[in-house]
Amino acid sequence: MKKLGLDYLDLYLIHQPFNDYYGSWRALEELYKEGRIRAIGVSNFYPDRLVDLILNNEVVPAVNQVETHPFFQQKGAKRVMEEYGVQIESWGPFAEGQKNIFQNELLSGIGAKYGKSVAQVILRWHIQRGVVAIPKSVHKERIIENFNVWDFTLSNEDMAVIATMDIGKSEIVDHFSADMAKTLNGWKIHE
Numbered sequence: 641m642k643k644l645g646l647d648y649l650d651l652y653l654i655h656q657p658f659n660d661y662y663g664s665w666r667a668l669e670e671l672y673k674e675g676r677i678r679a680i681g682v683s684n685f686y687p688d689r690l691v692d693l694i695l696n697n698e699v700v701p702a703v704n705q706v707e708t709h710p711f712f713q714q715k716g717a718k719r720v721m722e723e724y725g726v727q728i729e730s731w732g733p734f735a736e737g738q739k740n741i742f743q744n745e746l747l748s749g750i751g752a753k754y755g756k757s758v759a760q761v762i763l764r765w766h767i768q769r770g771v772v773a774i775p776k777s778v779h780k781e782r783i784i785e786n787f788n789v790w791d792f793t794l795s796n797e798d799m800a801v802i803a804t805m806d807i808g809k810s811e812i813v814d815h816f817s818a819d820m821a822k823t824l825n826g827w828k829i830h831e
Contacts, residue, residue, distance in 0.1 A: 641676065651679045653705060657689040662696070669699045681705065683731065687720040694724050703727045708771060709735040710747070710762060713806040718771070733766055733773035734759060738811060746801055754792045763789045765802050 641649065652671075654664050661682075668680040681703030685693065694700050704721055708714040708730040721728045735741045747758040754761070759775070763786060766773035775786050794802075 648675060649677045651681060651703065652677045653681045653683045653703065655683050657682070657685045657693075662693075665693060665697055669697065672699055679703070681726075687717050690717075690720065690726065691724070694726075700724055701726050703729050703772070705729040705731045707732045707810050708766075709733055710741070710744075710765065710802050710805040711735050711739055711807050712810050713803070713808075715806070718769070722770075727772060728770070729772040729774070730766055733771075733775050734762060744805075746805065750794070750798045750801065753798070754794075756789075756792060757785060760785060760789050761794070761798075761802075764792065764794050765799065768794055768799060 641647065652668060654661050654668070665680075665682075668677065671677045672680050679702040680699060681701040682690065682693065683705035685701075685704050685706070690701070690704055704717075704726050706714055706717060706728065708718075708728065709732055712735070714728070718728050741747070741762070742758050744758060747761050751758050751761045756764070759782070763773055763775065767789065777783050777786065
């Protein structure tokens with residue numbers, strides 16, 4: 641915090657449920673109790689790891705940042721987070737552009753009905769599902785476009801159409817593979 645010139649952080653997340661994440665969580669709990677971090681959370685914790693962390697610690701994560709988008713909707717995980725009062729946040733609201741999402745016919749058709757882009761439809765879908773979505777862009781016009789999602793509401797029918805797009809798994813990263821565990825355990829950010 642000294643290097644950042646801050647007295648406190650608003651939110652700090654553990655990135656993955658690998659290595660000594662229990663030790664990391666307990667350190668975050670101490671900083672949270674001291675008021676040095678206002679909220680603590682996790683990222684990429686699937687329901688089993690999230691519930692295990694909650695049941696064996698004092699502070700419930702405020703946020704769980706997971707991959708969620710029209711192709712991987714995380715419906716079950718979202719229900720678990722709601723049960724424990726954890727806010728779901730999407731780290732990949734646009735599926736990282738995979739599967740030609742910005743040219744998807746279903747999403748384009750829905751966008752045409754509202755005079756909105758595919759990106760705006762996706763952001764509105766996240767909002768209506770109660771998912772925090774923080775899209776990444778370096779283009780000023782896209783950043784402005786991403787803010788213009790408050791002047792329309794997707795119909796129940798459109799929400800149902802988007803629900804049919806879910807393939808139920810990630811095609812971006814496999815958190816359940818041994819190779820991914822090795823890779824993530826090899827990353828060092830505090831040396």
